[in-house]
Amino acid sequence: MKNSEIKTMGGYFQLQLSKGKEYYPDLIKLNTSRNALEYLLEIKKYSKVYLPYFTCEVMLEPMLKMGIPYQFYHINEQLEPILDFEVAEGECLLYNNYLGLKEKAVKTLTESLKNVVIDNAQAFFSAPLPGVDTIYSCRKFFGVPDGAYLQLNTEGRLNIDMDTSTYRFSHLIKSIDYGIERGYADFVENEKGLADNEIRTMSLLTHAILDGIDYEYCKTRRMENFSFLHEKLSAVNELDFDFPEQAAAMMYPLLVSKTGVKEKLIEEKIFVPTFWPNVFRWTTVDTLEYKLAKEVIYLPIDHRYSLTDIEEMLGILKKLL
Incomplete structure (x- = not known):
């Protein structure tokens, strides 16, 4: 066995991460x-x-x-x-x-x-x-x-x-x-x-x-948060595509007529992204793609947030609508 193949023993402890799949x-x-x-x-x-x-x-x-x-x-x-x-x-x-x-x-x-x-x-x-x-x-x-x-x-x-x-x-x-x-x-x-x-x-x-990630937890959390938001917001959501009943989605997309909501959410430390700024250069204001990038509010629903967190975000959002 070459020296480079010998497993190192002793010394300081490395970052310890959970071993899963x-x-x-x-x-x-x-x-x-x-x-x-x-x-x-x-x-x-x-x-x-x-x-x-x-x-x-x-x-x-x-x-x-x-x-x-x-x-x-x-x-x-x-x-x-x-x-x-x-x-x-x-x-x-x-x-x-x-x-x-x-x-x-x-x-x-x-x-x-x-x-x-x-x-x-x-x-x-x-x-x-x-x-x-x-x-x-x-x-x-x-x-x-x-x-x-x-x-x-x-x-x-x-x-x-x-x-x-x-x-x-x-x-x-x-x-x-x-x-x-x-x-x-x-x-x-x-x-x-x-x-x-x-x-x-x-x-x-x-x-x-x-x-080391608990994928089932992450998936379930996203699905529950998505379903909760869609139940509460579907009546005011102006997006016209067919939402699935359940989805481990990346974010929840919301389109409302009122302007400035995205900016006010960011002021409240709810950081909603723009997908994608380059679309403004590639398209014109009369295109659907421009509208999806400019007006849609992409709300976080990931595994970091409990339903209580999502409810708090929803409370802030409803005050802005």
């Missing part, structure tokens, strides 16, 4: 979802990619890096593709499972169209359909600095190095000692640092954290 043990483990798309494109050699206007601009990185032509498409009020174009042989269509609420649309689309890639970055708990290329992002749902999963419906694999995550960890540590706000600047820097990274496999640190 990750949620998708059989999928390809990578460092970011945009690199999962790049990995897929490297293997599949698609000549063109169709992607929605309503998506995060980081998903353009692989096509720009690889010189692959791409074309945007619009979605309808059901948040489903307007297929006024043909996806030719050797091309693919990328579709977002928005907030984890479009599982039925994913199934219908993949049954009717070839070469569909499902972006489940907002739908961690939506299981991949058999034989359907599917991408996941871990940090959108859990306290990890990076990490992604990829289901790839071919045997081809890339020979790539492993990533390291130590230098991306400060915002997670600061959030425990000082709170979310004090760690936000580090979070922003971490997000910037993920741009244009090489495709690598998931780091040991990220994998160790993902091994």
Whole structure:
């Protein structure tokens, strides 16, 4: 046995994390979802990619890096593709499972169209359909600095190095000692640092954290919080798509006519995001995508919050409506 293979014994204690089982043990483990798309494109050699206007601009990185032509498409009020174009042989269509609420649309689309890639970055708990290329992002749902999963419906694999995550960890540590706000600047820097990274496999640190998560608790908490909010807000919610009865959704989307609600919620320390600022550059004010980015309030419902917390948030919200 070489010295490098001898297990270290003694010394100081390392960070101790619970040992369990990750949620998708059989999928390809990578460092970011945009690199999962790049990995897929490297293997599949698609000549063109169709992607929605309503998506995060980081998903353009692989096509720009690889010189692959791409074309945007619009979605309808059901948040489903307007297929006024043909996806030719050797091309693919990328579709977002928005907030984890479009599982039925994913199934219908993949049954009717070839070469569909499902972006489940907002739908961690939506299981991949058999034989359907599917991408996941871990940090959108859990306290990890990076990490992604990829289901790839071919045997081809890339020979790539492993990533390291130590230098991306400060915002997670600061959030425990000082709170979310004090760690936000580090979070922003971490997000910037993920741009244009090489495709690598998931780091040991990220994998160790993902091994210790109680996924059933996280899933149940999201489902209960989502159902509670939908019951209380469906009567005033102006979004016109069909909500599922239950969903381990990323967030709860609310559209109301009153302006300024999003900004006032942030003043109350309820940090609601904008999905996605780049949409304002890609579209015009008369498009549905612009409205979804500008006006929809995406309310947090994740495992950090009990129903009591959600009720308190709802009380603040109702005073603003």
